[in-house]
Amino acid sequence: MFAYLLRRLGFLLLTVVLTSLLVFLIAQVLPGDVCRVILGREAGAARLAECRADLGLDEPAAVRYLTWLADFLRGDWGESYATGEPIREWVLGRVRMSIMLAGVAFVVAVPLAVGLGALAGLLHGKWPDTLISIGSLAVVGLPEFVTAIVLIQFAAFRFPWLPASSAIPVGTPFREALPALILPALTATLVLLAYIARLTRAGVVEELRQNYVRTAELKSLPRWAVLLRHVLPNALLPTITVIAISTGWLVSGLVVIENVFNYPGLGRLLVFAIDRRDLPTLQAIVMVTVVAFALANLAADLLYAALNPRIRVGE
Amino acid sequence: MRQHSIVRRLLADPASALGAAIVALFVLAAVFGPALTPFDPNQSIYESVRVPPSAQHWFGTDHLARDVFSRVLAGARSALLLAGGGTLVAVLFGTAIGLVSGFRGGWLDEVLMRFFDALLSLPALLLALLLLGTLRAAYGESVSAIGRGLGVFLVLAVVYTPIVARVVRSVALGVRGRAWVEAARLQGERLPRILLREILPAALPALAVEAALRFSYAIFLISSLGFLGVGVQPPNPDWGLMVNEGRRNLSQVPWAMWAPAVTIAVVVVGANLLADGLKRALMERDLQREKDA
Numbered sequence: 001m002f003a004y005l006l007r008r009l010g011f012l013l014l015t016v017v018l019t020s021l022l023v024f025l026i027a028q029v030l031p032g033d034v035c036r037v038i039l040g041r042e043a044g045a046a047r048l049a050e051c052r053a054d055l056g057l058d059e060p061a062a063v064r065y066l067t068w069l070a071d072f073l074r075g076d077w078g079e080s081y082a083t084g085e086p087i088r089e090w091v092l093g094r095v096r097m098s099i100m101l102a103g104v105a106f107v108v109a110v111p112l113a114v115g116l117g118a119l120a121g122l123l124h125g126k127w128p129d130t131l132i133s134i135g136s137l138a139v140v141g142l143p144e145f146v147t148a149i150v151l152i153q154f155a156a157f158r159f160p161w162l163p164a165s166s167a168i169p170v171g172t173p174f175r176e177a178l179p180a181l182i183l184p185a186l187t188a189t190l191v192l193l194a195y196i197a198r199l200t201r202a203g204v205v206e207e208l209r210q211n212y213v214r215t216a217e218l219k220s221l222p223r224w225a226v227l228l229r230h231v232l233p234n235a236l237l238p239t240i241t242v243i244a245i246s247t248g249w250l251v252s253g254l255v256v257i258e259n260v261f262n263y264p265g266l267g268r269l270l271v272f273a274i275d276r277r278d279l280p281t282l283q284a285i286v287m288v289t290v291v292a293f294a295l296a297n298l299a300a301d302l303l304y305a306a307l308n309p310r311i312r313v314g315e
Numbered sequence: 316m317r318q319h320s321i322v323r324r325l326l327a328d329p330a331s332a333l334g335a336a337i338v339a340l341f342v343l344a345a346v347f348g349p350a351l352t353p354f355d356p357n358q359s360i361y362e363s364v365r366v367p368p369s370a371q372h373w374f375g376t377d378h379l380a381r382d383v384f385s386r387v388l389a390g391a392r393s394a395l396l397l398a399g400g401g402t403l404v405a406v407l408f409g410t411a412i413g414l415v416s417g418f419r420g421g422w423l424d425e426v427l428m429r430f431f432d433a434l435l436s437l438p439a440l441l442l443a444l445l446l447l448g449t450l451r452a453a454y455g456e457s458v459s460a461i462g463r464g465l466g467v468f469l470v471l472a473v474v475y476t477p478i479v480a481r482v483v484r485s486v487a488l489g490v491r492g493r494a495w496v497e498a499a500r501l502q503g504e505r506l507p508r509i510l511l512r513e514i515l516p517a518a519l520p521a522l523a524v525e526a527a528l529r530f531s532y533a534i535f536l537i538s539s540l541g542f543l544g545v546g547v548q549p550p551n552p553d554w555g556l557m558v559n560e561g562r563r564n565l566s567q568v569p570w571a572m573w574a575p576a577v578t579i580a581v582v583v584v585g586a587n588l589l590a591d592g593l594k595r596a597l598m599e600r601d602l603q604r605e606k607d608a
Contacts, residue, residue, distance in 0.1 A: 018433035026445055031453030137591075141584030143535055143555070145542045146576045149562060252440035256539050260562075270441075271543055274448035282448050290436055 004305055012298050019290045020072075024065045027283040033057070037277055038081050077284045082276035087284050091269065093170045095288060098258070098265035100174060102250055104181055105188035113196035114239055120197065121204025121235065122227050132197065139194035144253045148187045148260040155183060166263040184261045191253050192246055199242040200235075207235040237308055244300030248293055324596040331592020337585025344388055345395035354382035356389040356552045365568050377557075377571035378564040386552040387574050393553060394582070397464060398533035401471025406526050408472065409479025410518070414510045416480065417487025428484070431477035439532070440539060443470045447545050467537060467546050474536070475529050482525045486518040520597045527593055531586030538579045554579050 031037055035051040043051075052058055056067065071078070077087040120132040139147065155162045166180040207213070208231060216226045255267030262268065266285055273281040326332045354360060354372075364380040366372055374383035416424045434442065450466050487510075490496060496513045504512075540546030541555025549556060554575040561572025 014429070015432055015436050018429060019436050022433050022437075023445065027449050030449050037452045137587060138580075138584060141531070141535075141587050142580045143538050143542070143583070145539070145555075145558060146580055149558070149572070149576065248438040251438045252539075255440055255444070256543065259543055270444060271545070274444060274451060274545055277448075277452040279449065279452055282445065286437065286441060286445050289438070289441055293438065294436060 005302065008298060008301050012294050016291060016294050017069075019294075020069055020287060021065065023283055023286050023290070024068060027279050027286075028064065028068075029061055031279070034279065037279065072284075072287065078280045080273075080278050080281050082273070082278040082281070087281050091266070091281070091284050091288060094264060094266045094269045095292075097170060097172075097177075097263070098254055098267065100177065101181060101184055101188065101258070101263065101265055102247075102254060104185040105192055105250070108185070109189045109192035110196065110243060113193045114200050114236065116193070117197035117200025117239075118204055118232060118236065121201040121208070122231070124201070124205050124208070129201070133201065136194035136197045139190050140198060144187060144191055144256040145260050147190055148184070148257055151183055151187055152260075164261075166261040168264065170264045180261075180263070184257050184263050187257050187260075188250060188253055192250060195246050195249055196239070196242055199246075200239050203238050203242070204231065204235040207231050210234075237304065240300050240304045240307070244297045247296040251289055251293065321593075321596050321600060324599060325592050328592055328595070330588050331596070334585045334588025334590075334592055337581060338589050341391060341582050341585070342395060344391035346392075348388040348391045352382075352385035352388050354385045356381065356385040357550050368570055374574040375568065375570040377561065377568050383557075383571050383574050386557060387554070387578055390552040390554045390557065390575065390578075393464065393547060393551065394534060394537060397467050397471065397537050397547075398530055401468050402475065402526060402530045402533050404468075404472040405475035405479050405529060406522065409476045410483050410515070410522065412476070413480040413483025414487050414514055414518070417484035418491050418506075418510060418514060420488070420491075424484075427480075431480060434473075434477045439474050439536060442474050443536060443540060444543075444545060446470045446473060447540065451545070463546070463548050467540060471533050471536065475533070479522070479525055479529065482521050483518045486521055487514050490514060490517045524590055524594045524597065527586060527590035531583050531590060534579065534586065535583050 028034060033048075033052075034055065034057060035048050036043065039047060039051060056064060059067070075088060077091070079085065080087055080090065116132050116136075120129040123129045152164050156164055162182060163180050164183070166184055168177055168180045172180075213226060213231060216230050217223075254265060255270055257263070258265040258267035259271055266289070270282065270285050272278075273285065325335060359380040360376060360382065361380060363372065363376050365378060366376050368375045372382050372384065374387060377383055377386070412427060416427045437445070447466055447470055454462070491514065496509065499509050499513050537546060537553075538555030538558070541553040541557075542559045544556070544559060547553035547556055549560070557575040558572055558579070561568065561575065565572055
C-alpha cells in the first residue's frame with residue numbers, strides 16, 4: 001500500500017510538472033513577444049526594451065520557465081496585466097467561491113446519480129431504465145448554458161423570489177450566499193447527475209455480464225441477493241474513478257455556468273482574463289485548476305485502493 | 316456486405332435511427348442551407364423588427380431585425396465545418412500517432428503518452444480557452460472572421476487528437492503480437508503497409524465510435540465557446556453566439572434565443588444517439604460472430 005501511494009504521488013507530480021510546462025509554452029512562448037501584448041502594437045522601442053528587461057524576457061525560455069515555476073511554488077504569482085492586482089489573492093478568493101458552488105452540486109448530485117445509475121443498470125431494459133437513460137442522455141446533450149437558461153426561465157415563473165443573477169461580492173459567507181447559489185448549483189447538479197448516472201449504469205450492466213453472476217444464478221441464489229451482495233459492490237467501486245473524472249467535466253461546466261449567472265468564481269475570472277488579454281492571470285487560473293483536478297484524481301485513486309482488496313493487499 | 320449489416324442493425328434501433336436522421340438533416344442543412352435561406356442572415360429587415368414567429372419569419376426576427384430562421388440555417392454550415400473539420404483532423408493525426416505509438420512501443424510511445432497525459436489533465440474547455448485566450452492576446456482584435464474560425468478549428472484538433480490517439484494505440488497494442496501481423500512482418504512488409512493494411516482495420520470500429528462521439532462533443536464545445544464570446548465573433552450566425560445575443564434581449568425576442576438553443580440541443584443529442592447506436596451495433600455484430608465461429 002505504501003509503495004502504491006508513493007508511485008501515485010510520483011505520477012501526480014510528473015503530470016503536474018509536465019502540464020505546467022505545457023501551460024507555460026502555450027501562454028508565454030506561443031504568443032511571441034509578451035511585451036507587445038501588454039503595450040500594444042504602437043509601443044516605442046524604448047518602452048518595449050524596458051518592459052522586456054522588467055519581465056526578464058531576454059532570458060532563454062528554459063530559465064524563464066524555471067523562474068516562473070519556482071515563483072509559483074513560493075506563492076509569488078505576479079501581478080495582473082489588466083488591473084495590477086496581486087494575482088494570488090485575486091485567484092484564491094475566486095477559488096473559494098467556485099469550491100462553494102461545486103461542493104453544493106457534488107453533495108446533491110453524487111448520491112442521487114449513483115442511486116439512479118445503479119437502479120437503471122440493475123433493471124436494464126425495463127421502463128425505469130429507459131426513462132433514466134433517455135433523461136440523462138438529454139441532459140448530457142444539452143450545453144450547460146441551455147440548461148441554465150431553461151432553469152432561470154422556469155424559476156422566474158414559479159419561484160420569483162429566487163435571484164436570476166448571482167453577482168454576489170467575492171468572500172460572501174456560505175449562509176448569505178446560499179440563495180444566489182441555488183440556481184447555478186442546480187444547473188451543475190443536473191449536468192453531473194446525468195454524467196455520473198450514465199457511467200454508473202454502464203458499469204453495472206457490464207458487471208451483470210460477468211461469469212460469476214451466472215454462477216450465482218445457477219446455484220439458484222435469489223435475484224436480489226445476487227444483485228445486492230455480488231453485483232453492486234463490484235460495480236460501484238469503479239464509480240469512485242468516475243466521480244473523480246467528473247470533476248474535470250464539472251470544471252468545464254462551471255466556467256459556462258458562472259458566466260451565465262454572473263457568479264464571481266474562477267470561471268468568470270477566466271473569461272475576464274481572456275477578454276483583457278491578461279496572460280499571467282490566465283496562466284495562474286489554469287495551473288490552479290490542473291492541481292485541483294490532479295488532487296481529485298489522486299484522492300479517488302487512494303480511496304479506490306483502500307476499498308479494493310486486490311490493491312490494498314498488494315501484488 | 317459487412318458494412319451493410321451494421322447499417323441495417325443501426326437503423327433497426329429507433330433511437331439510433333433518430334440520431335442518424337438528425338445528423339443527416341444537419342449535414343443537409345449545412346450543405347444546402349446557405350443557398351436556401353429565405354432572407355440574408357446578416358441583413359436587417361427594417362419593416363419587421365422583433366416580430367414573433369409567423370408564416371413569413373418562421374422563427375421570428377431578432378433585436379436587429381434579422382430573420383432568425385435564416386440565421387439558424389446559415390449557422391449549420393459553420394458548425395459542421397468547424398466540428399466536422401476539427402474532428403476529421405483530430406482523427407487523422409490521432410490515428411497516425413496512435414498506430415505508430417502502439418505498434419512501435421518503447422521510448423517513443425512512453426514520451427508521447429506522457430505528453431498526452433499532460434494535455435488530457437486539462438479539461439477540454441479549459442485547454443480550448445487557454446489556447447484561444449493566448450491566440451487572442453497575441454494577435455489581438457485585428458484578426459478576420461476566417462482567422463477566428465481557424466483558431467477554433469485548430470483548438471479542436473489539439474484538444475481531440477490525444478483522445479483519438481489513445482483509443483487507436485490501445486487497439487494497436489492489442490493486435491501487434493497477433494499471428495497475422497507477425498506473418499506480415501516476416502514477409503518483409505514495410506512499416507506503413509503493416510500499419511495501414513494489418514493494424515488499422517482492427518481499429519476501425521473503435522475509431523468510428525470515437526469519431527461520432529468527438530463530433531457531438533465538438534458541437535457542444537464550439538457552442539460553449541461561442542456563448543462565452545471567445546469563439547466565432549459577431550455578426551456571424553454561430554449558434555452559441557446567437558444564444559448569448561438572444562439572452563440579452565430575452566424579454567423582447569425570446570424566440571431569437573430559443574431557436575438556436577433548441578437546435579444545438581437537438582444536434583448534440585442526435586450525434587450522441589448515433590455514437591451510442593454505432594457502438595451497440597458493432598458490439599452486437601462481434602457477439603454474433605463469436606456465436607457463428
